[in-house]
Amino acid sequence: MLWKTAIRHLSGKGKSAKLQVFIFHRVLPETDELMAGEPSIKEFDWMVRFIADAYTVLTFGDAVSRLQSGTLPPGCACITFDDGYQNNATLAAPTLKKYGVPGTFFIATAYLDRQRMWNDKVIEAVRQMPDGEFDRTPYGLAPCQLGSGVTRAECISQLLDALKYLPHGQRSELSQSLTNAAGIGESYDTMMTPIEVRTLRNSGMEIGAHTHTHPILSGLPDNVAEAELARSKDELEAILGEPITSFAYPNGNTSRDLSLQHVAMAKKLGFRAAATTDWGIATMHTDPFLIPRFTPWDRTPRRFALRCALAMGKPFKLTNDATA
Ligand SMILES: [Zn+2]
Numbered sequence: 001m002l003w004k005t006a007i008r009h010l011s012g013k014g015k016s017a018k019l020q021v022f023i024f025h026r027v028l029p030e031t032d033e034l035m036a037g038e039p040s041i042k043e044f045d046w047m048v049r050f051i052a053d054a055y056t057v058l059t060f061g062d063a064v065s066r067l068q069s070g071t072l073p074p075g076c077a078c079i080t081f082d083d084g085y086q087n088n089a090t091l092a093a094p095t096l097k098k099y100g101v102p103g104t105f106f107i108a109t110a111y112l113d114r115q116r117m118w119n120d121k122v123i124e125a126v127r128q129m130p131d132g133e134f135d136r137t138p139y140g141l142a143p144c145q146l147g148s149g150v151t152r153a154e155c156i157s158q159l160l161d162a163l164k165y166l167p168h169g170q171r172s173e174l175s176q177s178l179t180n181a182a183g184i185g186e187s188y189d190t191m192m193t194p195i196e197v198r199t200l201r202n203s204g205m206e207i208g209a210h211t212h213t214h215p216i217l218s219g220l221p222d223n224v225a226e227a228e229l230a231r232s233k234d235e236l237e238a239i240l241g242e243p244i245t246s247f248a249y250p251n252g253n254t255s256r257d258l259s260l261q262h263v264a265m266a267k268k269l270g271f272r273a274a275a276t277t278d279w280g281i282a283t284m285h286t287d288p289f290l291i292p293r294f295t296p297w298d299r300t301p302r303r304f305a306l307r308c309a310l311a312m313g314k315p316f317k318l319t320n321d322a323t324a
Helices: 003-009 041-054 058-066 085-098 118-128 152-164 168-181 195-204 222-240 260-268 301-313
Strands: 017-022 077-083 104-109 131-135 144-146 204-210 244-247 273-280 292-293
Touching: 003 301, 017 041, 017 058, 017 168, 017 273, 017 292, 017 301, 041 077, 041 301, 058 077, 058 204, 058 244, 077 085, 077 260, 085 195, 104 118, 104 244, 118 152, 118 292, 144 292, 152 168, 152 195, 195 204, 195 222, 204 222, 222 260
Parallel strands: 017 077, 077 104, 104 204, 204 244, 244 273, 273 292
Antiparallel strands: 131 144
């Protein structure tokens, strides 16, 4: 109640209202040392309990529309998820329902139904590799000794950094070669199925687009980038039978991963709002196609709440290198 009073007071309302958009990717069954930034379901539960108690939670599309029209109630937040992980449907959504709040799920459509994104291929391949020498020269890195010289988490972090900004096709090939080297099969249960997407929508959640194959848009020719946006919108509309009007840019850092022509594409294709991964709090003056997001990294409820209140009290814009 104390936090609710503080956040409502700090956020303002109507034309001076501020909007906090939380960003998540995976919600894990339990803490995973190879994905240290991702909350376990236990942590996610207290986060959502706090958010539901302290804020008025709206879907992303609804909140941005009301922010623009100057009709946002005080203390509003959105809870968003990028990429389309199956644990969003099996773990996150039941938690949102438990506390009576909606979420917005941005889906990269190429991975629906048993596919896996390049970064997850890297993580799961390194998880499966035996201890000992790992020749990383094909990936532009020095060989390393798994299990003694370098931890698996460090090895993964170095591989993700080495591959992230390679041309999209090369990044896909190299992550697939790692999967093959680790002897992992071709069918995964990492991402949601189209039926799970439909079930989420039918339970009052918003579904947004996140491109088809999750490329970094700034590395693509314009026609290819536009086709990526259009395909994810078209496929989700075919699954749900309704317009998709919210979008999140892959990787989403405005200083590196997208530029104004991608904003123009999103508008042209009929989206009405779009989210970046820049850290910040939105106001009425924020471009609705460049809505920043912010989730405190704290893993204790009190510190998490304090950082939310501080963010609302002093809107800021920082770039963030940590999100995918
Ligand atoms: Zn993403």
